[in-house]
Amino acid sequence: MGCDQTISNMHKPITIKDIARKFKCSPSTVSRALNNHPSINEDTRRNLQEYAQKAGYQRNQVSLNLLNKKTASIGVIVPTINNYYESAVIEGIDAVLHPLGYTLNICVTNERYLLESEYVAKLLSNRVEGIFLSVSQETYDSGHYQHLEDAGKRSVPLIFIDRDYGGFAAGSVTIDDYHGAFAAVEHLISIGRRRIAHLKGPNGMAVTEQRFRGYVTCLKKYGIPVDDSLIVNTNFKVESALEPTAHLLGLTPPPDAIFGVNDQVAIGAMKIIREKGLLVPGDIAVVGFDDSPISAYISPSLTSVARPGRQIGEEAAKIFLNSLLGVADYDKPVQIVLPSQLVVRDSSRRS
Amino acid sequence: MGCDQTISNMHKPITIKDIARKFKCSPSTVSRALNNHPSINEDTRRNLQEYAQKAGYQRNQVSLNLLNKKTASIGVIVPTINNYYESAVIEGIDAVLHPLGYTLNICVTNERYLLESEYVAKLLSNRVEGIFLSVSQETYDSGHYQHLEDAGKRSVPLIFIDRDYGGFAAGSVTIDDYHGAFAAVEHLISIGRRRIAHLKGPNGMAVTEQRFRGYVTCLKKYGIPVDDSLIVNTNFKVESALEPTAHLLGLTPPPDAIFGVNDQVAIGAMKIIREKGLLVPGDIAVVGFDDSPISAYISPSLTSVARPGRQIGEEAAKIFLNSLLGVADYDKPVQIVLPSQLVVRDSSRRS
DNA sequence: ATATCAGTTGCAAACGTTTGAAATTTTTTG
């Protein structure tokens, strides 16, 4: 009536020792047989391999990691994965590192700083060989770097994405947010707009501030006064653009263009503009940032600044590899800045 | 002139033995001191803890994993992460398992079957305690399950997402694609459409076929003949809808509604419809699937079938936990089907 | 018969940590 077996999940995985016992030989022999070591007798090897296969033996990588003091795994900490850019970065890292046998350990912080800190500790404790860190959107003050010091001490290569920080990082890869934003605003000016609003990201973040700087600098260059009432904060999410945009449209006069910190908020803005009975780009031109795939397909199609997420991942991975080879000079971390590219679409055609 | 140190990345992490040597005590003492074991002298403990902290000691989790025969990590294999639904599933899994100390090991296959197989082996070898598998879109025939057998033998709980398979899985969580599709088509019929096209997914996939079945069954129920020329394949990506949609619009008569296998293809279809000078929903109503956040913000806003990704992840995680407790009955894997929900928006308003 | 050699196999240590039991030191008690 009772079951004739211990419950299924108690099955311990079969080990090399188990096999050795079965065959009355030493674990070394089994190990060598399974690894096709030349000094093992042909018959012995075949028998052992056959049995191992049949018994479902699976090498315990954990013990090997301990023995070899390396894990062939690297940590990737990102604020979110539900997002074209972030996943492109991951894809880029993987494209370079996977062929070399590395496994990615992806950690999603959902923008929470505490989790970021926790993950760094966990990854280090798990002896990853490198950490890629796309920092959370919570403000980073000096204290926030504290938890990264261990990585520094251990000399685990630490590569920043979207933020350069020389402290103890092996390097950083960012895109030229500044010039991208500048180009976006310059484009709006070139089609005759003068009252250009900005849906800014959360204050304090690197990308936010760089894009903001591009916006401000461009306005100044063309002699357009920077109007604080045209600058409002969002949190990158589409919903966060709704209220701020409504506010902007209520101004007198309203803006004739909106530059969003990313495509999401730009799309949110366009919805509000439509609902107020205004036209894009006729009444208000809109530009986003990221060039997410969807932006080419919505109506009107969205002008946006493309950032090469995949390439960023690839470059970051290369920095990691170089740092492994000792090529990196720790006094001067590698800092790569990739160009961004304005893609003009209908949302900002000259009307 | 040469550097007075070996290159930075050669710094070996400090171990408990190092500390023991330094303090002329045994490793056991250090271990217990760091773990606040009560039998350790107050002074000893403080000294050791202080030193460990200062020296940047970090417990080697790899050795612990070996010792304890458990890793507190679980594998999650998904075809893609650049996608609202998938990342919601991951979020759901994490929401349940993170508080219990589990770490997620996210593997992205980019829809390649070979990678899926490779990742399963790697995860098992790394002794994850469970595997969540959202199968790739490549067709699964019986042979394709071969690589999962090891998981079965080892009794590592294997939970399928978006596809139920009883073989050796602990369970599966899917959504009711069939009824979701049925509701979508029924809705289109209710607003007077009769010539309803379907942008189908890749043949052979579970979600594809379930939605297709809902489409066909609903048409039949209302006495509408199923017209094969109105059924075309896509690969879930927005671009893959363009040519098929153009083809549909070239038919005489063209369809008066399009049901897309997901939001991406629905959005792609809307773009082509616009470009032909036709109106949504006036000339052609459009319905998608997934209810991705963006669908509420585009113009016209997209009617879509919502599937609770986060909840799916949560349920899957619960199955895993139950299976750990031996609650699960392996003869009859848990199969959970969550309901989907039609969300009507402008793209299918009665004209 | 003995030395040499190649072909096989086994021994033991190592990776870093924890932990029950034993051993040592210190404190308390009669």
Add this chain to the structure above:
DNA sequence: CAAAAAATTTCAAACGTTTGCAACTGATAT
């Protein structure tokens, strides 16, 4: 001051695998 009790520390084994070296076997050459 001796004995018992308490406090503190050490020993040794364990987790699963690999690997240099030693050891054994059988065969060949001298």
